[in-house]
Amino acid sequence: MQSLIPGNTVTHAFRLKPGQDLLFGIREFVLEHQIEAGFIITCVGSLTRFNLRFANQSDGTSDKGYFEIVSLSGTVSKNGNHIHMSISDGDGKTIGGHLLDDNLIYTTAEIVIGENRDLVFTREKDGTTPFAELNIRTKS
Numbered sequence: 564m565q566s567l568i569p570g571n572t573v574t575h576a577f578r579l580k581p582g583q584d585l586l587f588g589i590r591e592f593v594l595e596h597q598i599e600a601g602f603i604i605t606c607v608g609s610l611t612r613f614n615l616r617f618a619n620q621s622d623g624t625s626d627k628g629y630f631e632i633v634s635l636s637g638t639v640s641k642n643g644n645h646i647h648m649s650i651s652d653g654d655g656k657t658i659g660g661h662l663l664d665d666n667l668i669y670t671t672a673e674i675v676i677g678e679n680r681d682l683v684f685t686r687e688k689d690g691t692t693p694f695a696e697l698n699i700r701t702k703s
Contacts, residue, residue, distance in 0.1 A: 582667060598639060615650075
């Protein structure tokens with residue numbers, strides 16, 4: 564396990580507008596700003612369509628309607644992302660899972676990302692799972 568007290572950390576804030584795709588917008592921002600070791604601090608907003616992959620499922624689940632984004636968390640990097648989202652419907656029923664493409668913004672998504680400029684995040688298979696998992700290294 565690696566631990567590093569933030570020393571060279573910056574904060575980014577941006578907004579996605581109606582009709583934009585949440586994951587695409589985050590990816591685009593991360594690539595545009597060449598973020599190598601980022602983490603989602605917060606996000607509030609709403610969707611007209613969600614697409615999430617629930618725990619231990621191979622495919623995503625989607626629906627149309629009106630949904631509030633109640634949480635968004637994860638690691639982001641120009642080298643790959645791992646993001647989870649929770650949403651609630653008009654009755655307050657809340658679900659969450661792995662963020663996939665095709666989550667469409669209703670009114671807004673106000674996103675704040677932290678970036679540690681002393682680290683680099685990559686995603687690599689390490690043999691402990693069948694997935695490419697987070698690999699953390701300090702910049703030389």
